[in-house]
Amino acid sequence: MEKQAVTIYDVAREAGVSMATVSRVVNGNTNVRSETKEKVESVIEQLNYRPNAVARGLASRRSTTVGIVIPDVTNVYFSELSRGIDDVARMYNYQIILANSEEKNAAEVVESLLSKQVDGILYMGNIIDDRLRDQLEKSNVPVVLSGSVDVENQNPSVNIDYISAVQEITDKLIVSGHKKISFVSGPLDQTINTEFKLKGYKNALKNTGIKFDESLIFAGEYEYQSGYQLGDEIRQSGATASVVVDDEMAAGVLNFMTDNGVKIPEDFEVVTVNNSHITLLTRPQLSSVIQPIYDIGAVSMRMLTKLMNNEELETPEILLAHGYVKRESTKN
Missing domain, CATH: 3.40.50.2300 (Response regulator)
Structure with a gap:
């Protein structure tokens, strides 16, 4: 028999408080009496309650969810890029929604992410057509290009030269x-x-x-x-x-x-x-x-955290240093 997930209703019932009180405790609201807060936290621990990250973001009006548009999850380049993104997202307690676009339907993928009320988008795709560009421009969330380029420079980006x-x-x-x-x-x-x-x-x-x-x-x-x-x-x-x-x-x-x-x-x-x-x-x-692939991902995620927190960027376009390594497939 499948185990049912513990909900905010279960915590409220067990603690003898309202769901609004549980929500305030979960989101760090100080307008809760200390004894009530301790009781709710005790029940959360007993029931092993895990708040829904998206719901928390909506309730607290704080940025918690980032959508990542990746062209091909099986490609090693993009998986290494994603690792840098994920590590920084974890530092800031952001949740990740990973969406595979397969390049051809990037606009639909972005639209889907926006419908999930993400707080920011990292775009890795190699195609930025007029439809996608228009959609990104009209979206009400910040967008950063990670390892992706746009000749019109409408969105901040992180790449090499x-x-x-x-x-x-x-x-x-x-x-x-x-x-x-x-x-x-x-x-x-x-x-x-x-x-x-x-x-x-x-x-x-x-x-x-x-x-x-x-x-x-x-x-x-x-x-x-x-x-x-x-x-x-x-x-x-x-x-x-x-x-x-x-x-x-x-x-x-x-x-x-x-x-x-x-x-x-x-x-x-x-x-x-x-x-x-x-x-x-x-x-x-x-x-x-x-290419500092991991760093491209990490820096682009850090850039997005600044935008989601209404901080100014020092520069909208970051070019990280690249190098060269000679191995056995070339003479020089």
Whole structure:
């Protein structure tokens, strides 16, 4: 038989007080006699009562619930980002509602979160279209972009400088002597890919006099199998190296090459962007931009706590420092 959850009504009945009195005790209201407060707290402990976090927030008019819009809960990058968010949320006793958007229905997901009366939203998606932008603008709760970019800068955000990061790793491949470097990306209708990461790749080519070649641009999904399937097209393009924007995709490209007798890094070099733990699982291990993924999540959550408490932000756009780690998939 399923055990029934203890309710505020059970506590009130057992303590011989009104539900309003129990609510005042739970929410720290000082307008309760000490003996009544002690009696209610004793019953709460005896019954192991756990107040509903959303109800508490509504009753006390205090921010308690944060909605997180995540494009893909199975992607390692977003799960590491979420860990930083969750740790800071716990520090401030905020409750998290995690919503998987699968990119295509982000606006519906945000609408659903708002209907649950969340006090703030952290958005991680790679797509910010006009419909979503309009919805976020009209919402009456603060929104922070975490690892997500918006060229119109309508909402505060935390990221690294993706343009600079991708330019730097492309430069390294050029220094190694590569003239045909493929750019392997998620969908090219996503701003973060076209206006930031691809732009960094193009900047590196332009600065060294290498002509941009559209045939070296490959788009797929942020998944291992997608990278693996693109591997044959990349090899047939004549590319001798790949800049890949996602670690799972990079692992797929690398494994396709090694499965088909291509020596890494002697005959082909692969470098990725996120530096999640996947980069250490491949053989050879993947060279990567170092992103402070956990910190991006933590800082964006801290930014949101300030907005929910009506505090001013020092700056609406935070770019954290990035680095580079050379492993066995590249020569430099």
